[in-house]
Amino acid sequence: VNIAGAEGVAWAILFTTLFNLAINLGVIAKVLDLPVFFAIQSLWRTFCALAVMVVLVININYVVEFTNTYWDTVSELILKIAIGAFSYILAHLLFWYMSGKPDGPEKIFLNLMFRFSRSLTAQHEK
Numbered sequence: 001v002n003i004a005g006a007e008g009v010a011w012a013i014l015f016t017t018l019f020n021l022a023i024n025l026g027v028i029a030k031v032l033d034l035p036v037f038f039a040i041q042s043l044w045r046t047f048c049a050l051a052v053m054v055v056l057v058i059n060i061n062y063v064v065e066f067t068n069t070y071w072d073t074v075s076e077l078i079l080k081i082a083i084g085a086f087s088y089i090l091a092h093l094l095f096w097y098m099s100g101k102p103d104g105p106e107k108i109f110l111n112l113m114f115r116f117s118r119s120l121t122a123q124h125e126k
Contacts, residue, residue, distance in 0.1 A: 025039045025040065044095075045092055045095040045096055045099065045106075046092065048091065048095050049087075049088050049089075049091035049092035049095060050088065052087055052088070052091040053084050053087045053088040053091065056083055056084070056087045057080050057083060057084045057087075060076075060079060060080055060083060061076075064076075064079065092106065093106055093109075093110075
């Protein structure tokens, strides 16, 4: 398997990030005198949403056929970014809802979105 170029860089960044995450969780748990499981438990929605996003983005090529032309490559990148972002946010919010809507970043995000929506509606009505 040849994973040179941009794909190789992406895999290297992924593994480096996971390694750093493991170290950081260990340090945080030690400093705060908490079990490591506590930190992992608070991130399960993020990991699950990430898994959903990865599966969808990887499998795009089975649904849409791209050629090696410049515009197809640009279109593929834009499509994968859009699907990745949308699926991650949607899955994260779905897992948050399924877990009883606890206080956290999801609630803050939704409050910001509602405020933004209200300000746009108010500006439109003027």
